[in-house]
Amino acid sequence: MTTLLDLLKSKIPKSKLQFAPRSFDLIGSMAIVEIKDEVKKYEKQIANAIMQLHKPIRTVVKKSSAMKGEYRVRRVKIIAGGKSTETIYREHNVAMRFDVAKTYFSVRLSHERERVAALVKNKENVLVMFAGVGPFALVIAKKHPKANVIGIEKNPAAAKYFEENIKLNKLQNCKAIRGDVRKVIAIGSWPLASGQKLKANSQRLISWADRILMPLPKSAENFLDVAFKAAKNNCVIHFYNFGADENVFEQVREKINKAAKKCNVKIKILNEKIVRPYAPHIVQVCIDFKVNKN
Numbered sequence: 307m308t309t310l311l312d313l314l315k316s317k318i319p320k321s322k323l324q325f326a327p328r329s330f331d332l333i334g335s336m337a338i339v340e341i342k343d344e345v346k347k348y349e350k351q352i353a354n355a356i357m358q359l360h361k362p363i364r365t366v367v368k369k370s371s372a373m374k375g376e377y378r379v380r381r382v383k384i385i386a387g388g389k390s391t392e393t394i395y396r397e398h399n400v401a402m403r404f405d406v407a408k409t410y411f412s413v414r415l416s417h418e419r420e421r422v423a424a425l426v427k428n429k430e431n432v433l434v435m436f437a438g439v440g441p442f443a444l445v446i447a448k449k450h451p452k453a454n455v456i457g458i459e460k461n462p463a464a465a466k467y468f469e470e471n472i473k474l475n476k477l478q479n480c481k482a483i484r485g486d487v488r489k490v491i492a493i494g495s496w497p498l499a500s501g502q503k504l505k506a507n508s509q510r511l512i513s514w515a516d517r518i519l520m521p522l523p524k525s526a527e528n529f530l531d532v533a534f535k536a537a538k539n540n541c542v543i544h545f546y547n548f549g550a551d552e553n554v555f556e557q558v559r560e561k562i563n564k565a566a567k568k569c570n571v572k573i574k575i576l577n578e579k580i581v582r583p584y585a586p587h588i589v590q591v592c593i594d595f596k597v598n599k600n
């Protein structure tokens with residue numbers, strides 16, 4: 307099978323080939339690639355090679371920064387193809403539209419979304435904090451039509467796409483709330499991203515959730531007190547974090563235990579897993595645990 311490197315051999319000088327990208331992320335008809343400074347002046351050739359390798363690709367976008375800021379968005383630049391940074395991506399029978407320049411999204415979490423969705427039980431109340439354009443919430447709601455799924459997202463652009471994606475997938479059991487999880491859960495009543503009100507039976511999220519997802523690995527520990535508030539007794543929490551690959555689970559367990567002690571709840575660890583490598587010597591992990599509030 308022809309690889310990207312095979313195609314680049316005739317386009318980039320031999321001395322620079324070691325810096326050429328070996329892979330890229332495919333998001334619908336868009337490719338996202340990281341281009342090192344050493345081969346920056348060949349970015350057009352790299353983009354053309356990517357389009358040659360995968361004919362359905364219409365746009366090639368280059369990462370211009372790491373994910374950053376509260377909204378976890380990266381700067382990107384179109385280097386070939388279309389004019390828009392919006393794309394449509396499909397996984398696990400769900401379609402999602404979003405703009406990679408305005409919202410967070412990672413195709414690399416697809417297996418994790420599938421794993422968590424498989425754990426959800428019939429009629430559960432599922433709260434997705436930090437919901438982004440909705441990938442976890444949508445995949446869960448699609449797989450479990452009797453579950454009641456609520457996602458909270460602060461970035462207005464992401465919350466708007468999340469709301470549109472609920473409509474796109476005709477999901478009746480999924481709601482998008484625009485706002486800061488801390489404020490939304492403390493207030494307990496809020497407008498939906500579309501401006502409608504949430505149904506009376508779900509207007510308070512305190513002690514509401516059978517399952518809570520916390521996919522904000524950079525700082526989810528700052529919101530554990532809020533998650534404990536939203537949790538029913540015996541709620542399962544999926545807690546995401548980054549850590550150095552040595553002793554990572556120990557470090558993350560410590561954060562959870564500290565917050566649990568402060569909030570006077572007991573926790574029981576159910577599962578610990580490395581979700582993906584994130585940066586040199588840094589991994590993204592998930593710890594699943596049960597909360598006892600009695």
Ligand SMILES: C[S@@+](CC[C@H](N)C(=O)[O-])C[C@H]1O[C@@H](n2cnc3c(N)ncnc32)[C@H](O)[C@@H]1O
Pocket residue numbers: 376377378410411412415435436437438439440441442458459460461464485486487488521522523
């Ligand atoms: C790492 S991204 C994950 C998004 C989504 N769950 C996904 O997997 O694609 C974290 C998201 O949390 C949002 N966020 C950060 N702080 C927040 C807060 N206090 N309340 C609600 N959302 C927040 C960001 O805007 C961002 O979209």
